[in-house]
Amino acid sequence: MELTPIRKRAALQPGKIRLNSPPSAAAEETPCTQKTIIGARDFTFYYGSKAGVENITMDIEVGSVTAIIGPSGCGKSTFLRSINRMNDLIPQTRTEGLLSVGGQDVYDKSTNLVNLRQQVGMVFQRPNPFAKSIYDNITYGPKLQGIRSKAKLNALVEKCLKDAALWDEVKDDLHKSALALSGGQQQRLCIARTLATKPRVVLMDEPCSALDPLATARIEDLIEELKGTYTIVIVTHNMQQAARVSKRTAFFCLGKLIEYGQTDKLFTNPQEKSTEDYITGRFG
Amino acid sequence: MQTQLRQALNHLFTLSCGASVVLLVAALLLFLIPMLKKGAVAVLFRGTVEFRKMQAEQFDRGNEEALQKEIEQTAQSRQEIYAILDQFSRGIDTEKLTDEVKGLYRDYGDELRYKDTPKEQYTKLRSQAKIIRNHLLDAFESIDKTEINEYLDAVKVFEKGNSFSGTTVEKMFAVADGFQKTIQHVDLSRRGEYAEELSVVKEELYNLFGPRPEEKTPQLAMRRFGATRWDVAQKHLSFLLWQEKWVRSDDGQSMVSRKVRRDDPQYGSFSGTSLLPLFTLVEETLDISLKPRFTFYWQYFIDDSTPGHYFGGVGPEVLGTLMLTMLAMCFAVGPGVLSAAYLVEYAGDNLIVKIIRICINTLAGVPSIVYGLFGMAFFVTYVTRHPGILSAAMTLALLVLPVIIRASEEAIRAVPQTYREAAMGLGAGKFRSFITVTLPAAGPGILTGIILSLGRAAGETAPILFAGAAALAPIPDFGGKWWLQETRALSYGCYDITVGDKLAMMVPHKQFGMVMTLVMLVLCLNIVAIFVRSRMSKKLRGA
């Protein structure tokens, strides 16, 4: 991997990004181009005085699926949650370096958090639908954006549920409580809910770890369908899953980015010793 | 050995848990059942005809015709009793007789003048009447029977003269006749004693039957009716029949206090007099004279009480308690939940926040009378400038605030972080995510705090003691500044009846009824709140 750290923010401005443009072969060779949507430069996140992640420098390509793997406690979630500043809820944290989404510095004072989070949606480890109806769960985000029209909301609910491959299962009881759904359905609902704010990036933090294999397979199918339209960053403990769904994989260890590259290359021919140890299961 | 010990400990634990639950329930029942039983008497009792009279007169209730019929029926048996009483008291109550005779003498003078009697005849008749009067007055004053008979015989001489037939003087002769008959069985030396005892008998008869038909209606409403309840009637009957007496004990040595019937031939005060039949008559005909009937007085909960607490219900108290509780909740819930939200969502973990928490916990344990004094010193003096519903409600709100803050804090803290994250991940700000997600999820817990404080606010007396509660406050006038008016309240009413209101102490059912009403009111409020809470948590669980 040859990642050129870019110190100046100007260099990060990707210009106008066409969300649906499929990444070309050429772009894969030079990741630091117009096709980048998330860029980190020496990004460090501190919990108090302890670093959650240290000196991360990586670029994530538009419309691709990127997997982050690594042992527990290595900072995968920390990094992921930094991207849409979910970590703001934790007191006494600070950052160093640069992290940008769509050319906008995430940790800049002028960043509009609402916009950021609507552009960068998040799906959590445990399905966490609101204790509201399926319909209200999905319209929560759009309503925050100021969409009030019933027709628009109805159309949006249908589209998002279809995108999340849930429509056929729930179309008859949209006004039933979301908590009455099964775990897998709930997680897909959470994905649908995230899609409803029309994000550019969807972050998924171990989205299948609380689900059974069948539900997991459906989520993976869903990710397959969503890529291209959305940029997806997925944290996973499941190596097979990473291999199946992602185009690129980043391996984190002890708060550092150890290796980042094409998924097939990383799994078949890891450059670093610790990566090899981890993917072959010799690592704790 | 080890496993056996463990098993024994397990059993012991289960047993002690079960036992403490049983103990708790038993204690609760021990307290609740007698109270509810005594309180139920306020609503379910045997009402007498006097009760129905009172209801008709004070509250415009009941069937006029049926009541009139009933009154007529009872009047008959009462009349017999009054007849015996009058007959006896004519001989005893010489003061009254004296007045009567003097009055008759005056009337006779008027009568003569009215008839334009010639001068000399007038003087003659008048002087004769005067002699009759004086004889009678002498007879009334004397305690010697032979002397009395001499006087009365002298009066009779005039009766035979026939010159007074058809005039007022004939009434004087009748008085003389009655007097002569009565004193035959009366020990005249004990006349003073009789008079005293007779006043007791008269008072108890009044308590039983109210004023006599020919008497004029008393001013006080409570004096207008006899015993409205059968149990009260029984009490007055026993006061009428029995008296406390010091009698020689059986060994003839010491004097002992003993309850004796007034008509007891050996010790009774009226032994050997013509009053004796009255006692058995009253006892035997009491249910005819009062017509007790099973009554369900549900209007107890809405009726005003007249006068004071004597008749009627606890309507104003219920209204006042409801108003105070609801208003206090309005004041307390908003600030309480908001402070809890601040403590959980915004405040860090610094010294000031710790101090605030300690203060809240301390406030929850401060005696309620301190709140009452504060309410008077602050709300009444500076805020409303008048003790009334508003200041009382504010004091109550202050009292329950710590409870609400603590319960809400726990509830808000218990909302899983993932809920907030989900909302924030969708772009909701702190406020939006709190209102739309955290607060509904914390709702059941917050309601638990509200349930606890509802009972407290409704039941506390001390905080409203100086801030706006009054025992006999009028019903608030909702057209005017009702929030500045003092109000009645169940809790304060219970307290006042117990310690202050002499009048109300005579109606214990009222006091227990008030306690029962308070308990039932709190129960109802709680049931509503618990129902809402269960609906809420059901929704949260997705059912």
Ligand SMILES: Nc1ncnc2c1ncn2[C@@H]1O[C@H](COP(=O)(O)OP(=O)(O)O)[C@@H](O)[C@H]1O
């Ligand atoms: N809220 C927190 N406060 C302090 N330290 C934290 C917090 N969350 C995570 N950490 C620390 O940051 C490191 C990275 O955690 P995390 O990103 O959750 O790891 P992963 O998701 O890879 O398992 C861990 O060492 C953990 O102890």
Ligand SMILES: [Mg+2]
């Ligand atoms: Mg994690």
